[in-house]
Amino acid sequence: MINILYIKIGPVCIKINSQYPLTIDPRYQHFFIDDISEENDIIDCDVKVTDDFSVVQGNLIYQNGERMIFDYQGKETRIHFFNQNPYGIYREIDDNHFSIEVTSNIINILFLEMFALEKYLLKKGGLILHSSFIEWHNQGIVFTAPSGTGKSTQASLWQKYEHAKIINSDRSILYFNKNNILMSCGLPFCGSSNINLNKEFPLKAIVFLSQADYNEAEYINISFASKKLFKESSINKWNIKSIDDSLNIIEKITKHTKFISLKCMINQEAVNILKDLIIK
Amino acid sequence: MRTNKNFILRGIADEYMLVPINEAAQEFNGILHLTETASFIWKMVDQCETITDIVKKSYRRI
Numbered sequence: 001m002i003n004i005l006y007i008k009i010g011p012v013c014i015k016i017n018s019q020y021p022l023t024i025d026p027r028y029q030h031f032f033i034d035d036i037s038e039e040n041d042i043i044d045c046d047v048k049v050t051d052d053f054s055v056v057q058g059n060l061i062y063q064n065g066e067r068m069i070f071d072y073q074g075k076e077t078r079i080h081f082f083n084q085n086p087y088g089i090y091r092e093i094d095d096n097h098f099s100i101e102v103t104s105n106i107i108n109i110l111f112l113e114m115f116a117l118e119k120y121l122l123k124k125g126g127l128i129l130h131s132s133f134i135e136w137h138n139q140g141i142v143f144t145a146p147s148g149t150g151k152s153t154q155a156s157l158w159q160k161y162e163h164a165k166i167i168n169s170d171r172s173i174l175y176f177n178k179n180n181i182l183m184s185c186g187l188p189f190c191g192s193s194n195i196n197l198n199k200e201f202p203l204k205a206i207v208f209l210s211q212a213d214y215n216e217a218e219y220i221n222i223s224f225a226s227k228k229l230f231k232e233s234s235i236n237k238w239n240i241k242s243i244d245d246s247l248n249i250i251e252k253i254t255k256h257t258k259f260i261s262l263k264c265m266i267n268q269e270a271v272n273i274l275k276d277l278i279i280k
Numbered sequence: 281m282r283t284n285k286n287f288i289l290r291g292i293a294d295e296y297m298l299v300p301i302n303e304a305a306q307e308f309n310g311i312l313h314l315t316e317t318a319s320f321i322w323k324m325v326d327q328c329e330t331i332t333d334i335v336k337k338s339y340r341r342i
Contacts, residue, residue: 062306223295223313230299230311237305240288247299251292 005107006033006042009117010173010185010200011124013039016107018047025108028188030198043120046099053089053101062238066113069238080114090114095123112188118234122245125252126175126185128234131206133172133184136164140184140201141278142172143262144232145209152193153266154209161271167201169193171234174203174253182256205258205278212263215270217277225259226250281334283325289314298322 005016005024009031016022024032036042056079058072065084070077075092087110088102100114118128131144132151136158143151151169158164170191172184185200208220208228229250236242260277264270286304290297290311296319298312314322320341324334 064306222293223297226292226295226297227311227313231309237301240301243288243299243301243305244290247290247292247297254293 006036006039007031007112008033008039009115009187010121010126010183011175011177012043012117012120012126013041014043014045014115014120016045016047018049018105020047020049020105022047022049023106025106027194027196028107028109028112031188041096041124044093044097045115046093046097048099048101049103049105050101051103053086056089076116076119078114078116080110082110088114090116092116109189117187119236119242121173121175122242122249124175125249126173127229127246127249127253128187128189129172129174129206129229130170130232130234131172132169133167133186134158134164135167135199135201136162136204138201139204140167140172141205141207142174142184142203143207143209144228146232149209150211150264150266151209154207154262154264154270157266157268157271161268162275165197165199166195167197167199169195173200174249176252176256182253203257205260206253207260207262207274210261210263211265213265214263215265215267215273216261216263217273218261219277220259220261222254222259224261225254229253281325281328281330283322287312289319289322 003018003021007014056077058070061071062069066081068079078090079086080088091099131142132155133142134155143154145151155166159166167186168190171189173187175183177183182203183200184203186197188196190196235246262274286302287298287300290299296314300308324337328334
C-alpha cells in the first residue's frame with residue numbers, strides 16, 4: 001500500500017509517496033493539504049525509509065557541514081548530514097520528480113530540509129530570503145540582515161507596538177503569484193523560534209537592518225538592494241543556471257517593492273520612523 | 281589576459297555586478313558592484329593581450 005501526503009509550501013506543492021507509514025511532526029502539520037484541485041505542476045517525491053542507503057554516484061560539486069552535492073549525468077544527488085552523520089539522500093529523477101532515502105519516518109525539519117525547496121521554488125519564480133516576516137494591515141513586511149543583527153527583535157517590536165503578526169522569525173518566501181503580485185509567504189523552516197505560520201500576503205517592503213545607536217530609515221538604491229538580497233537568499237551557488245535564474249527574480253523584485261535601510265535601536269521610535277516611511 | 285572564470289559579469293537594472301560562481305561562491309557570499317568603466321575593463325580583459333591594449337580601447341571609448 002502506498003501512503004500519499006501532499007505538502008504545500010508557498011507556490012510549490014509536493015506529493016509524497018511512501019510505502020512506509022509516515023508521521024507528521026505537529027509543528028509542520030499546517031503545511032499539509034488534502035484538496036489539490038487548485039494545484040498545478042505537483043512535484044513527486046518517493047520516500048524510502050531505510051538505514052541502508054544506496055550507492056551515490058557522480059562528481060562532488062559542493063559540500064559544507066550539512067550536505068554533500070553530487071552531479072550525476074546532469075542530475076543532483078544530495079547527502080544530508082546531522083551532527084556529521086548522514087541521515088538522508090535526495091536524488092533528482094527528472095524536473096518534477098525526486099526520491100528520498102531517509103533513516104526516520106517522521107516528517108520533521110530535517111526531513112523537509114531534504115526537499116530542495118529552493119530549487120523547485122526557483123522554477124515558480126520564487127526565492128527563500130533569510131528574514132523575519134510580519135503581517136501588518138494585511139501586507140507583508142520582511143526584515144533581512146545577517147544572523148544576530150536583530151531581525152526577530154524588530155519583528156517583536158512591531159508586534160508589541162503595531163499589533164503586527166509574526167509569520168516567520170527566520171525565513172520567508174518571496175514569489176510572484178498568478179496575477180504577477182509579489183507575495184511574501186510563510187514556510188516551515190523557522191530557526192529556533194518555532195513561529196512558522198502558513199500565511200501569505202502582498203509584500204509591502206523589504207527592510208535591510210543594521211544596528212546603530214540612533215534610528216534612521218531611508219530608501220536605498222537597487223544596486224545596494226540587489227547585493228543584499230543575493231547575500232541573504234538561499235541560492236544554489238554551485239549551479240550557474242540557478243544563480244542566473246535567482247538574479248532574474250531579484251531584478252524583478254527590485255521593480256515591485258520598496259527597499260528601506262533601517263539603522264536602529266531596540267525601541268518604539270525604530271518602529272515609528274520605519275512606519276512613517278512605509279506609509280509615505 | 282583572462283578574467284577569473286569563478287566570476288561572471290551580470291547586469292541588474294542597469295547596474296553591473298560581478299557574481300561569484302564555483303569555488304569563489306563557496307568562499308565569498310555576496311556580489312560586487314562595478315562601475316560602468318570597471319565593467320568595460322572586465323569585458324576587455326579577455327579580448328586584450330596587455331594592459332596597454334585595454335587603456336587604448338578605453339581611450340577610444342571616451
